[in-house]
Amino acid sequence: MNEKTSSAKDAKETFQCLMELSTLLGADLDPEVLSICVRLCEAGVNPELLVTVLKDILKEVQVVRQEE
Amino acid sequence: MDVADSIDTKNITELILKLCDVLSKHNPAISERLSHNALMCLSCTSTVTTNSLNQEEYIVNCIRHLLSSQSKDKLDRFEILYSKLKGSTILKKRDLTLCFLYHLSQRLGKHPGHPSESVLHCSTKDSGQILTRTSSIALSNTQSQESVKHIFDSRDKRKSHHSTLHSNTHKITSQTTTASSASWSKADIPSSSRISCLNVVTEQELLQDVVFSFQGIEGKFLRREPGGLGFAVDAKAGKLLTPSQRALLERLIGISFLHNELKRFCEENEKQRGTIGQALIATLTDELSAYYKTVAILQASANKPPGQENSDMTLKKALYVMHEHQTRFEWLAYIAEQCRDKKGGALTTAIHGFLQHGSKCAQEISERVLKAVCKPLYVMLSRWLLDGEINDPYNEFFIEVKTVSTAERLWHDKYHVRQHMVPSFIKMSQAKKILATGKSINFLRQICKDSGHLPGRESLQKLFKTTLADGLFAPEQSIEFHATLESVYKETSLRVLELLKNKYRLLEHLQSLRRYLLLGQGDFIRHLLDLLTPELNKPAGQIYIHTLTAILESAIRVTNAQYEDEDTLKRLAVFFMSHSSGDTGWDVFGLVYIVDGPVGTIFQQTLSTYQSLFGALWRAKRTEFALANMRRQQITMSKLFKNIEELRPVMHLIHILTSKMIHFLNQTQYYFLFEVLECSWAEMQNQVNKAECLDDIITAHTCFLTSVQRGVLLDEDSRQLFSHLISIYNFVMNLEGHQGALYQAALEEHEARRAYAAHRDAADDFGTDNHLQKVNLERKATFRQFLGTTKLKVKTSAQTYDEIVKKFLGLLSKSMNMNLRLLCVRLTFNNFYTTA
Numbered sequence: 001m002n003e004k005t006s007s008a009k010d011a012k013e014t015f016q017c018l019m020e021l022s023t024l025l026g027a028d029l030d031p032e033v034l035s036i037c038v039r040l041c042e043a044g045v046n047p048e049l050l051v052t053v054l055k056d057i058l059k060e061v062q063v064v065r066q067e068e
Numbered sequence: 069m070d071v072a073d074s075i076d077t078k079n080i081t082e083l084i085l086k087l088c089d090v091l092s093k094h095n096p097a098i099s100e101r102l103s104h105n106a107l108m109c110l111s112c113t114s115t116v117t118t119n120s121l122n123q124e125e126y127i128v129n130c131i132r133h134l135l136s137s138q139s140k141d142k143l144d145r146f147e148i149l150y151s152k153l154k155g156s157t158i159l160k161k162r163d164l165t166l167c168f169l170y171h172l173s174q175r176l177g178k179h180p181g182h183p184s185e186s187v188l189h190c191s192t193k194d195s196g197q198i199l200t201r202t203s204s205i206a207l208s209n210t211q212s213q214e215s216v217k218h219i220f221d222s223r224d225k226r227k228s229h230h231s232t233l234h235s236n237t238h239k240i241t242s243q244t245t246t247a248s249s250a251s252w253s254k255a256d257i258p259s260s261s262r263i264s265c266l267n268v269v270t271e272q273e274l275l276q277d278v279v280f281s282f283q284g285i286e287g288k289f290l291r292r293e294p295g296g297l298g299f300a301v302d303a304k305a306g307k308l309l310t311p312s313q314r315a316l317l318e319r320l321i322g323i324s325f326l327h328n329e330l331k332r333f334c335e336e337n338e339k340q341r342g343t344i345g346q347a348l349i350a351t352l353t354d355e356l357s358a359y360y361k362t363v364a365i366l367q368a369s370a371n372k373p374p375g376q377e378n379s380d381m382t383l384k385k386a387l388y389v390m391h392e393h394q395t396r397f398e399w400l401a402y403i404a405e406q407c408r409d410k411k412g413g414a415l416t417t418a419i420h421g422f423l424q425h426g427s428k429c430a431q432e433i434s435e436r437v438l439k440a441v442c443k444p445l446y447v448m449l450s451r452w453l454l455d456g457e458i459n460d461p462y463n464e465f466f467i468e469v470k471t472v473s474t475a476e477r478l479w480h481d482k483y484h485v486r487q488h489m490v491p492s493f494i495k496m497s498q499a500k501k502i503l504a505t506g507k508s509i510n511f512l513r514q515i516c517k518d519s520g521h522l523p524g525r526e527s528l529q530k531l532f533k534t535t536l537a538d539g540l541f542a543p544e545q546s547i548e549f550h551a552t553l554e555s556v557y558k559e560t561s562l563r564v565l566e567l568l569k570n571k572y573r574l575l576e577h578l579q580s581l582r583r584y585l586l587l588g589q590g591d592f593i594r595h596l597l598d599l600l601t602p603e604l605n606k607p608a609g610q611i612y613i614h615t616l617t618a619i620l621e622s623a624i625r626v627t628n629a630q631y632e633d634e635d636t637l638k639r640l641a642v643f644f645m646s647h648s649s650g651d652t653g654w655d656v657f658g659l660v661y662i663v664d665g666p667v668g669t670i671f672q673q674t675l676s677t678y679q680s681l682f683g684a685l686w687r688a689k690r691t692e693f694a695l696a697n698m699r700r701q702q703i704t705m706s707k708l709f710k711n712i713e714e715l716r717p718v719m720h721l722i723h724i725l726t727s728k729m730i731h732f733l734n735q736t737q738y739y740f741l742f743e744v745l746e747c748s749w750a751e752m753q754n755q756v757n758k759a760e761c762l763d764d765i766i767t768a769h770t771c772f773l774t775s776v777q778r779g780v781l782l783d784e785d786s787r788q789l790f791s792h793l794i795s796i797y798n799f800v801m802n803l804e805g806h807q808g809a810l811y812q813a814a815l816e817e818h819e820a821r822r823a824y825a826a827h828r829d830a831a832d833d834f835g836t837d838n839h840l841q842k843v844n845l846e847r848k849a850t851f852r853q854f855l856g857t858t859k860l861k862v863k864t865s866a867q868t869y870d871e872i873v874k875k876f877l878g879l880l881s882k883s884m885n886m887n888l889r890l891l892c893v894r895l896t897f898n899n900f901y902t903t904a
Contacts, residue, residue, distance in 0.1 A: 007157070014156040017149045018165065024142055024149070025131070025173035036087045038165050043080050047168035053084075053106045054172070057091050060105075064098050 081107060124163035127170050134173070269308045271382050274317065275370040278386060281324040282363045284331065290321060297332065298325030316383040323390050326397035330356060333404045342462025343444040344412050348404075348419075351440040355400055359393045366390070399433045412464025413489030416441055420492045420541060442540050445491070449540075450532040453502065453556065454525060456509030466490040467503050475515055476672035479762065483507045493541040498550060501557045504761060508560045511762070516567055516666045523559040527552055561761030568762065572667045575756070578769070580636045581661050581671070585682045586745055586776070587689055589629055596623040597693045604653030611653045616642045620659075639663065643679070654690065658682055670766055677773050684780045684790075688740060691797045692733050694804050698726055701811060709814045712821070714852055718859045722807055725866045729800050732873065732895060736793070739891045744779025748772050778885070786883070792876040799869045803862070810858055817851045820844075874901050 015031075018038060022029050029037070037054065041047055088103040089096075128150065135143045159165060269289075277287030281299045286292055289306060290299045299321040301314060309317070334349050334356070366389055369381040399422070406418045419441060422434030448465045451457045458469050466489040472482045483503055490499045512518045531539075531552045539545035568574045583589040599619045603611060620642055624630055629637070643658040658679055663671040702723060709715050748771075755768030777783050781790040824844050828837075873895075880892035895901070 010156055011158045014153060014158045017152045017156070018169070021146070021149050021153075022169055022172070024135070024146060025169055027169060027172040029172070030090070032090055033087065036083055036090065037168060038159075040080060040083050040087070041164040041168050042159070042161050043083065044161065044164070045080055047164050048171050050168055051171040051174075054087075057088060057102050057106060060102055061091050061093075061098065064092075064095075 124166065127163060127166045131166070131170050134170075269313065272370065274309075274313060274383055275366075275381060275386060278317065278320045278383065279363060279367045279370055281321055282327060282366075282390070283360070284324065284328050289317065290324075297328040298322075313383065316387060320383065320387055320390070323394045323397065326394065326401050327356070327359065329401050330397060330404060333401075333408070342411055342460075342464040344415055344441055344464045345407075345462075347441045347444050348407060348415065348437065351437050352400060352404065355396060359397070362389060362393060395429050396433055399427075399430045400437070403434060403437060411462065413445070413466045413486070413491045415464075416445060416491040416493075423541065438541060439536070442491075443536075446532075446536075446540060449502070450528075452506040453528055453553070454532070456506045456513065458506075464489065466494070466499055467506065474672075476668040478515055479507065479511055479669045479766075480673070483510070491540070493546065498553065501553060504763060505553070505557045505560050508564045508762070511564060511666070511669070512567065515669065516564075516572075518567060523563055525556075528556050558760065564762050565759060565765070568666060568670075568765075572665060574667050574670070574765070576633065576636065577661075577663055577667055577671065578752075578756070580632070580639070581663075581678065582745075582749060584629075584640055585659060585661055585678045587682075587685045587741070588745075589627070592623060592627040592629040593689060594693070595627050596620065597690060599623055600653075600657070601693075604657055606653055608647035608651040608653055608656045609649075611644075611656075613642055613644055616644075616657070654687075658686075669762070670769055674769065674773055677777065680782055681773070681776060681780065684782055685740065687794075687797060688733070688737055688780075691800045692737055694800060695726060695730050695733055698804055698807055699730065701807060702726065705811060705814065709818055712814060712817060714855050715810075715814055718810065718855050718862065721859060721862045721866065722803065722810070725803060725862065725869065726807075728869070728873075729796075729803070732796065733800070735891065735895050739887070739894075740780050743887060743891075744776055748775040748779065751775070779887070786888075789876065789879050789883075789888075792872055792879065795872055796869070796876065799865060799872070802865060806858055806862055806865075810855075813851060813854050813858075817847070820847055870901070877901055 015035070015038075018034065019031060022034055033054075037050065040050055084106050085099070085103050088099045088106060092098040092102060131146060132143060135146050153159060153162060274289060277289045280287040281290045286299075289302050289309070291302045292298075293300045301309070301317055301321075306314060330352055334352050337345060338349055366381065366386055370386075372381075403419055403422060406421070407415050410418055416438065419434055419438045422430055423438065425431055425434065445465070448458070448460060451459060452465070452467060458465060458467060460468075463486075466486050468484050468486050470482055470484065472478055483506065485496075485499050485503050487496075490496065494502070509522065512522070531549065535545055535549065539549045584592070587593045596619070599622060600616070603615060603619060620640070624632075624637060624640075639662045641660050641662060643660040645656045645658060647656040659682055660675070660679070663675075702719065705715075705719065752768050752772035755771070756765055759765045759768060774783070778786070781793060824840065827840065877892050877896055880888045880895070883889055883892075
């Protein structure tokens, strides 16, 4: 129980850190998106590729929006 | 490919799908298209394996470089965040995440102008540019298009099956699954930030305050209690604290209070105390510096910037760290409180009491303190026992030195045991032995001038060298210490006795005193009385000491005293008390025996006792002597004046009275000389032979004198008896006077009668000379008259004498002393004097 809560706290803190880091580096990501991305990274996805993919998706979404 | 990997791949696929779903604002058509492209691109990357540390370092450096070009604050912030991330256990692939973020920012920063570069359209040159280090992956990227497609297809096939699952897993993930993912969900973020906003007072601030208070310095939250030693939580600042923080603070400031108390005790007593007090202060200071060391460590860890290792010092931890000091301080403060206003031995006694305490901690601390405190005492003790020296400027030792006027008083008055300074671990008897040992050394050195080697010192020296101060009180070692002490005491005492007995002829002096001052040497005393009588009958003013000295010498020459030691005879002298008018020589005469040197220690103070004893015995002797002379004279008279008929009744009276007196005096003299003197003497000799130290001899001698004093009725209780005795003696002297006068008168009468008879015979007138006859008759009448008055005087004095003797006997029979009651029985063995 204790371990769980402590790890939860730890996780929260870590996430906050990452959030701040992303803002610091000028990448304004949605917390949910960031969460998924970090989990992808954790799963061993190549980060550079992920960045590229992410960019592309964002662009595609933008294009679709404009079309609409 | 094993199972784990396939699951991983599935995970990634799901995550990508989710990502696309989120980004496309849940538009399934777009989402599907996006995910199709994304998966094509990404699915192969699960095989990425790089040296994570190198990569991480590389990435971190890149980020640092990037941020430092922007602003310093950002760089600092990054450092803090990075250190936090490092401490986190959630991120397993920190390097990858960081890399992701870095590249994300790179893209946004470097190419904000042309975002239209499409990787999905397989721009191999671009990926080749950026992904230089993962070119193999990029290559495989294109090569494995087929396999990716396959995966995607297979995923498509199972799509219907998955979509049902998808919502479920999503729910589960957001609810529980792992703690980490739950906490990362959006809902939690604001709540955590709210907590940090409310918690105004951080542990760091409080810790700093506590560390200050540990050193007696006021801080923001902790203020000094007005008028007190301790600290209190500041009322204003304290409002911001949570109850748990306040409770912790209050527990912690207890230590500050104890620290202040001890510090104040040290400061107050630093100067006025003696060496033993200083030892206590030094121990306390040691404890304080150990405490400061801990406080310094605490301070250092509290000051470490957050994020570093071991920096997580909290109030609770501080409480734990300081706990040992707190318990020690509690006891030390208690001990210090007990020692306040005490010094020397009394201080050690106070601390020794704690040694019996049930608490282990108290025992340990008090032992430590006691050890330190006993050190100076031990040094003093060793100096005293080894050299008889006292170096005690603060009057802490349990033996004190006083100045003495004469050398003879050294033994009695110079050294004393200070009762209140004797430590409780030294018994009074032991303290006395310690006193006697050192005293003996001083006695030998100063009085006997004996600088010879003292016996038993080696063992003592060895003991002092090998054992520490705890030998005084620790049960095991103290046995050895006390045993050595005992043996040293015995040997030193024996040495003193040996010296006194052999070199200073103690026993001979005792013998001489007995012989000459207590009339043991009968022939000498008898002869001296004989020779002195004419001289002492004179008024005191007409007697000169040199004539008496000459008489004394002649008495010595004639009697057995001449065989006495030359030295003894030299010491014997005539003593003259101051006299008033009407005193005869008998009242002021006395004999003295001069004793000096080491033996004077024993005899000096008893000389006045000897004098009074001599006075009493001398007086009895003189009375006895007078009675003997009277008896002799009576025999002469009865022969000489047998034809003076008128003399007979008077002589008869005197005869009877003299007989009574002789009986009385014989009995009392016998009692004095044999029952009292001889018995006490024998007892004393016994004691002296058994004596183990000088004190034993002194005690035996004093006992002897007191018992003799009591025996010859010189003590306080028998003052009345003694005054009766004196009046009885006076009666004897009175009667002697009467008898002397009678003798003189009878002699004159006798001569006159003889002359008258001769004249009458020669005249041949047959006694017809009227004139002569008349004169004769007149003379006879006067003689008769004189006889009559004398008879009357003797009669009355006989009556009063009887009364006084009866009173004396009455007192004797009521006496508490068995011997005196026996004397009474002996005096009136046939109930001649019927006592009431």
